[in-house]
Amino acid sequence: MEKLLEILETIQPDVDYDTCTTLVTDNYLDSLAILSLVAELEEEFDIEIPTVEIVPANFNSAQSIWEMVQRLEEE
Amino acid sequence: MSYQAPLFLLLFFPLTLLAYQLVPQKHRWKILLGASYAFFWSISGKLLLFLLLSTFSIHHFGLWLDSIRSDADAVIRAAEKPQRKALKEARKHKMRGVLALGILLQIGTLLCLKYANFFGANVNLIFRGLGMAEVIPTFQWMLPIGISFYTMQAVSYLTDVYRGTVNADRSLGRLALYMSFFPQLMEGPICRYSQTAEALFSGTPIRYESLTRGLQRMLYGLFKKMVIADRLNIFVNNIFNDYHEQGGIVILLGMVAYTCQLYMDFSGIMDMVMGMGEIFGVKMPENFRRPFFSKSISEFWTRWHITLGAWFRDYIYYPLSLSGPLKKTTSACRKRLGNHFGPLVAGTMALFCVWFCNGLWHGAAWSYLFFGMYHFFFIMLANLTEPLTRKVLDALHIRRDKGWYRIFRILRTCCLVCVGELFFRANGLKAGLSMFRKMVTDFSIPAPQDLALGLDRYDLLILVVAVLIVLMISILQEHGIPLRKKLAAVPVPLRWSIYYAALMAVILFGAYGIGYVPVEPMYAGF
Structure with a gap:
């Protein structure tokens, strides 16, 4: 989780990732940030994030991103 | 037969409701x-x-x-x-x-x-x-x-x-x-x-609540469509069909009037559609979220024709930008160009495809392709200049989402959208360019009688009042005030008086009958 927070901080520093649950809905993470994030997560955690996973529910909070990463790591 | 036609509203829809319930x-x-x-x-x-x-x-x-x-x-x-x-x-x-x-x-x-x-x-x-x-x-x-x-x-x-x-x-x-x-x-x-x-x-059975809530939304849509959009139709047609005869200021008015007409028409029909769905217990995704409060073109497209934008995002933008070759491009570029410009290369390629398809989706004509490319250009420009903008605003201690700068961004977006709609409505790309040229070069002051273009004082008064009503409702909604919930809490006699007043407004002030041409829902042609 710490590594994920580090990645998020480098991509979009102006957000409180401990409390924010509307990262996509409120446009803190725009489509370009999502592209960066996906590339970084795939590299860091050696996973493949398919298009079907790119939904607000998976990217709206640090926790939901982390849960998606863990799920994809297990697959 | 379209949604605002008497045949649909007085016969087809009630009969369907009746049969459905029985x-x-x-x-x-x-x-x-x-x-x-x-x-x-x-x-x-x-x-x-x-x-x-x-x-x-x-x-x-x-x-x-x-x-x-x-x-x-x-x-x-x-x-x-x-x-x-x-x-x-x-x-x-x-x-x-x-x-x-x-x-x-x-x-x-x-x-x-x-x-x-x-x-x-x-x-x-x-x-x-x-x-x-x-x-x-x-x-x-x-x-x-x-x-x-x-x-x-x-x-x-x-x-x-x-x-x-x-x-x-x-x-x-x-x-x-x-x-x-x-x-x-x-x-x-x-x-x-x-x-x-x-x-x-x-x-799902039709209940009193779903029926009244649905009819309430349909009525609001009908008000936007028939009182505002259809009334503006005469004015807009006169300017766009006869733009050679008009000066720049009249064309500017025509452009703003058309943007207003398109919004009131499309969002009005959408209100009717949502209302009908609500009656049958079907919750469809919203297509509009007060787009003219957007602070950028990309935000505008998350508030205007939302389901089209979402479709392009989910079935073209992400599949393309996250496809094997573009994903590799993003990874390679991020190492060299950093977090912002890195994904921009793949993102821009995918964005181009999205706006090419978006333009073409609206119609088979160069003006629609131009419309798509126009929005692509401004979104790309905003993406490219984002780091610079951020630095300048930080240096000047300006908060982008607060105060006068927020209002400036909203007005700037409205202007850009209106110009885009000018090309969208013009009778071909050549006419659009010609109108735009006139608008920015010809500042001759028109005589008051030249501004009427099919509208009399009565029409203008109705338009101003109706637009102000919609604007007021939109501002309240934008501030998160649940108007429909509040209306539901109003005592029955007052609530039904409001419904009757709205119905009377559509019947009395709707632009139909002698002197008006019936206007088909504008997006049905796309």
């Missing part, structure tokens, strides 16, 4: 399907065949995809772990082929019917330029109503089955209703199978 719940979907096909037939007649073919096709391809998946899954489960990856790849490859074929049939039909003449005309133009004879004949094809909308729904259904986010539907009736539900047939919203299919099929 039959047993398990058969209600048949009433909706019958009404939907009757509605389609009333507008497009025998072209119903295209809708049927589209429906049969996605039903068949959905089941095909499903059977490949279940057969392959059984083999994968029985296989040793090292072999599974190869088997999964083979499954993906096979399913991708079937999906491509299914989509090709849908998009191919749309391309043939909607775009063949446009491409043919341009190829012929090239041939003529080279001194050769024209090779492609022109076809006199009629377009089935809503083909651009139901084709998008068909493609989303097939892709979702391929992705495994929905199961293929074995019920042809349910799929047929998802494709043809009459309130959304003409102008959308573009729904996903997972959003509406189940609710459409369930036959």
